[in-house]
Amino acid sequence: MATQLKDTRQTQTLPQGSVTWPLPPRERPDVVGADKATLEAYLATAPLEEVDIADPLWWETDTNHVYFRRLREEAPVFFTSVNSNRHRGFWNVVRWNDVMAVDTNHQVFSSEAMLGGITLFDMDPDFIMPMFIAMDQPKHDVQRKAVNPIVSGQNLANYEELIRSRTCEVLDSLPRGEAFDWVDKVSIELTSRMLATLFGWPQERRRMLTYWSDVSTSDPELPGSPGKEERQGILLGMLQEFTMLWNERVNAEPTGDLVSMLAHNPATRNMPPMEFMGNLVLLIVGGNDTTRNSITGGLYFLNKNPEEYAKLKANHGLVENMVSEIIRYQTPLAHMRRTALQDTVLGGQLIHKGDKVVMWYTSANRDDTVLDNPDAFIIDRPRARQHMSFGFGIHRCVGNRLAELQLKILWEEILKRFDTIEVLEEPERVPSAFVRGYKSMMVRIPA
Amino acid sequence: MVKIIYVEHNGARHEVNVPEGENLMEGAVQNNVPGIDGDCGGNAACATCHCYIPEQWAGLTGERSELEDSMIELADTAKPNSRLACQIKASAALDGLEVLMPATQH
Numbered sequence: 001m002a003t004q005l006k007d008t009r010q011t012q013t014l015p016q017g018s019v020t021w022p023l024p025p026r027e028r029p030d031v032v033g034a035d036k037a038t039l040e041a042y043l044a045t046a047p048l049e050e051v052d053i054a055d056p057l058w059w060e061t062d063t064n065h066v067y068f069r070r071l072r073e074e075a076p077v078f079f080t081s082v083n084s085n086r087h088r089g090f091w092n093v094v095r096w097n098d099v100m101a102v103d104t105n106h107q108v109f110s111s112e113a114m115l116g117g118i119t120l121f122d123m124d125p126d127f128i129m130p131m132f133i134a135m136d137q138p139k140h141d142v143q144r145k146a147v148n149p150i151v152s153g154q155n156l157a158n159y160e161e162l163i164r165s166r167t168c169e170v171l172d173s174l175p176r177g178e179a180f181d182w183v184d185k186v187s188i189e190l191t192s193r194m195l196a197t198l199f200g201w202p203q204e205r206r207r208m209l210t211y212w213s214d215v216s217t218s219d220p221e222l223p224g225s226p227g228k229e230e231r232q233g234i235l236l237g238m239l240q241e242f243t244m245l246w247n248e249r250v251n252a253e254p255t256g257d258l259v260s261m262l263a264h265n266p267a268t269r270n271m272p273p274m275e276f277m278g279n280l281v282l283l284i285v286g287g288n289d290t291t292r293n294s295i296t297g298g299l300y301f302l303n304k305n306p307e308e309y310a311k312l313k314a315n316h317g318l319v320e321n322m323v324s325e326i327i328r329y330q331t332p333l334a335h336m337r338r339t340a341l342q343d344t345v346l347g348g349q350l351i352h353k354g355d356k357v358v359m360w361y362t363s364a365n366r367d368d369t370v371l372d373n374p375d376a377f378i379i380d381r382p383r384a385r386q387h388m389s390f391g392f393g394i395h396r397c398v399g400n401r402l403a404e405l406q407l408k409i410l411w412e413e414i415l416k417r418f419d420t421i422e423v424l425e426e427p428e429r430v431p432s433a434f435v436r437g438y439k440s441m442m443v444r445i446p447a
Numbered sequence: 448m449v450k451i452i453y454v455e456h457n458g459a460r461h462e463v464n465v466p467e468g469e470n471l472m473e474g475a476v477q478n479n480v481p482g483i484d485g486d487c488g489g490n491a492a493c494a495t496c497h498c499y500i501p502e503q504w505a506g507l508t509g510e511r512s513e514l515e516d517s518m519i520e521l522a523d524t525a526k527p528n529s530r531l532a533c534q535i536k537a538s539a540a541l542d543g544l545e546v547l548m549p550a551t552q553h
Contacts, residue, residue, distance in 0.1 A: 141517070
């Protein structure tokens with residue numbers, strides 16, 4: 001399977017240079033608007049090259065997994081040309097071992113913002129925000145190390161009590177016997193409070209952080225999202241507010257928050273404004289979207305798998321293992337992207353210098369050649385920590401231990417309080433091939 | 448079998464027998480030694496099997512690879528004798544090796 005060297009790109013359709021804005025209309029199959037079963041049936045039989053899996057359609061409807069299963073079996077390193085006038089075309093890397101090979105080879109596969117960065121769609125060339133996740137060595141290492149102490153073992157131990165008391169407060173305030181949105185009342189509430197603490201940001205304005213996170217990852221083409229210029233304006237406003245905090249803290253004693261850490265570390269003290277903004281966006285999105293969606297996803301999965309919920313209620317000691325399984329099963333960031341710095345061969349395919357290479361973590365986490373029964377949500381799965389959701393190599397998630405701690409405490413406290421939390425209807429999903437998440441999920445706690 | 452002694456940060460000792468050729472992360476995980484996670488399965492790609500090798504054993508445990516070196520450099524508990532346990536294979540020469548662990552894995 002895919003062992004011979006075969007260039008699957010249709011080079012004649014590849015535009016030169018970067019794409020132009022506004023983007024040309026997206027080519028779509030005529031199943032748009034059909035029900036989930038129809039969409040899945042389409043993905044199960046359509047020619048592989050006809051599908052643009054970056055289309056938000058496949059994410060909003062949670063149907064993408066059908067296509068990834070086919071790619072893993074039929075074409076594990078596969079070039080998408082359709083709609084290349086929008087995204088320049090990209091390689092899909094879908095198997096565990098291939099994703100690992102790319103993620104651990106930072107000399108060949110670059111994260112550099114100027115080459116487009118770390119998401120499938122290139123960073124806006126008129127608004128490049130350098131951030132350490134989108135840097136290569138050596139600059140990446142020194143900037144990452146500047147913020148590392150906030151999630152050190154000692155610091156996490158210091159946060160534990162605070163996280164627990166807030167979690168209790170949020171859970172105790174939830175209505176009983178009536179429908180409410182779990183995303184808003186719990187997932188966003190807990191993650192925004194944590195973020196405000198990490199940044200030393202005023203708690204009463206914590207939802208601004210959620211707003212900026214959502215704006216950073218929003219798709220300017222979608223109705224209701226800020227357009228390209230509006231997005232730039234909002235993020236510049238964020239920069240302005242954080243610059244005031246920076247100015248307060250740069251000459252003061254270190255206060256242990258992220259702004260103070262960045263202002264005091266020689267590696268980040270003299271960052272240009274756009275780089276400060278970039279790192280803010282990284283840390284806000286990194287600490288917000290991911291944990292938020294795992295908080296929602298966990299409750300959803302337990303409702304979909306009542307036997308697992310029963311197992312958990314019978315044995316609260318499973319929480320820690322379950323947290324890893326939730327993070328695997330959710331895969332809150334569906335992919336990370338790299339740019340090839342030289343011609344290279346991966347999975348028998350010739351990848352050219354400059355090509356976009358998309359590591360689909362969401363697919364690697366369902367690779368049955370590495371994981372047993374990966375489509376099942378199993379809270380006592382052996383070696384559940386072995387999942388792809390945090391990435392591997394030098395760009396591996398820096399906040400993973402904090403995320404695990406937040407989720408662990410949340411589930412410990414839920415189990416102490418509520419016999420069950422019912423999900424009332426299918427959640428509304430985020431239409432994004434990057435942030436795999438939920439806009440809302442209506443639930444009820446029995447009175 | 449090779450006798451390996453895993454020493455937690457608090458001093459707790461775990462003496463286990465690791466089959467020759469097996470890496471020391473697996474040796475810990477298979478024997479339920481706490482404090483070594485091995486999230487990446489042995490690819491030097493997560494640094495959750497970070498450990499310290501006493502000086503007298505350094506010559507027998509090999510050199511860090513480029514990736515291992517990069518991953519260790521990013522850990523805030525890194526020391527000159529830091530290694531990733533998954534990159535050291537058990538061999539007769541390592542019989543009796545003490546593997547020291549940091550307070551937390553990141």
